[in-house]
């Protein structure tokens with residue numbers, strides 16, 4: 383195994399996108415192998431590369447890492463994005479999980495049938511406005527970072543989630559000034575500004591083609 387970081391997943395966001403974000407913010411260059419056929423996935427399984435027969439898988443530091451949260455925690459720990467002590471880490475995990483809840487809810491709705499999509503999206507919007515965003519707004523009113531006095535993976539995960547929310551509900555942040563100010567600070571970080579440029583390894587929202595691929599019987603479940 384070379385020293386390169388290599389990501390194995392679909393050519394879409396799914397469970398890999400937050401890993402891409404963390405690597406980008408940590409300034410780690412990575413290559414990607416996009417799985418487009420069931421045969422590619424089966425080869426990885428037969429080669430023993432997927433501990434639980436699932437992707438995302440990340441080759442890094444001589445290891446084949448699976449389980450997206452474990453991978454993110456490893457990157458966060460290695461690149462000083464995981465707080466200074468257990469109390470900070472548990473707070474980081476709490477905010478990071480809430481950010482992922484939002485992204486998972488949106489992704490699920492985008493993969494549901496067009497008939498239910500409008501109602502389901504409205505439910506997500508209400509949950510985000512009532513439950514999640516006020517907690518982030520409060521935390522960001524007290525400090526420029528969600529936890530402690532330095533950038534953490536919680537900030538990165540929430541920034542990603544806030545952009546995703548705006549992709550689906552363009553005005554959702556209008557009543558959350560601290561989150562808007564946070565977005566502005568995050569966009570000014572050079573690694574983030576670079577990742578937001580067109581042509582970066584950031585993936586778009588799933589489009590119809592990706593949704594179709596994910597639903598084919600030969601493909602893996604994409605969530």
Ligand SMILES: N[C@@H](CCC(=O)N[C@@H](CS)C(=O)NCC(=O)O)C(=O)O
Nearest residue numbers: 436437438449450451602603604605
């Ligand atoms: N808990 C795992 C779940 C991974 C997962 O569900 N991966 C799907 C693709 S998004 C997969 O590999 N499906 C193939 C299968 O389970 O047969 C994680 O977070 O990495």
